Amino acid sequence: MADLDRRAGDLIKRIDECVKDYRKSERKDERISLFKESMDLFDKARSFADDKIDLAKQTYDLVDKHIRCLESLNGAQPISETNGTTSSNDKKHSSNKTVANAGAFKTTQEPIAVDMPLDPNEPKYCTCHQVSFGEMIACDNKECPIEWFHFACVELKTKPKGKWYCPECFNINKKGKHKSAKRQKT
CATH class of the missing domain: 3.30.40.10 (Zinc/RING finger domain, C3HC4 (zinc finger))
Known part of the structure; x- marks a missing residue:
């Protein structure tokens, strides 16, 4: 997870550099090249974000599996969802x-909607x-x-x-x- 964060951070820095170069550039072909490069970098950053979401889902499923295992070992009764209270x-x-x-935790960016049950x-x-x-x-x-x-x-x-x-x-x-x-x- 930390590696994905680091790699995404590096991409964002590179995107910022592309945007600055794009604004400074007066040549049309160079601007097009910088625009395409920044879009490719955005796609890679989105891919890293998707990987992080997948990793979070896998972690959630693994924790849920272990909780169920512990409940069955201890003979604990799973909590009922019907009335919303615990016994x-x-x-x-x-x-x-x-x-x-x-x-x-607080973030400065808008949250990404995730379809996690x-x-x-x-x-x-x-x-x-x-x-x-x-x-x-x-x-x-x-x-x-x-x-x-x-x-x-x-x-x-x-x-x-x-x-x-x-x-x-x-x-x-x-x-x-x-x-x-x-x-x-x-």
Whole structure:
């Protein structure tokens, strides 16, 4: 992968040189030659990008294969895609911890659309029923059916101090307190 990046970087530098020479050139035949050369270099760079996408797909498939193998060896139940939540046996409960997606990074270029299928076994989180991405927070209710939430979906910008409950668990706790207060009055 690093070799492909290096080779693509070299091509881009050469393309930049061709463009500069093209702008400086006054001879029509030289401009045509430089234009053709830059187009050939663009095609090679596109080929390197396609190779990187293929390599990423192969890596993804290999990781998925190993996950399935480990699940079968450990007798683990694959996560169901039907309801988008994990069972309480599959959860690793951590109170008030945030999770950052290690693969997330910012780029200055527009992303290239890749027709990679989403892994049906990848767990879904939050009220948006999406996979893990960005910063996330766990609900402190041990019985929370969802458990993990994206900061943006629960309108958080920073990790709150103390215990944090998702909107659903907060409302359940709030209703439970009102019911217990009514019971005490009667």
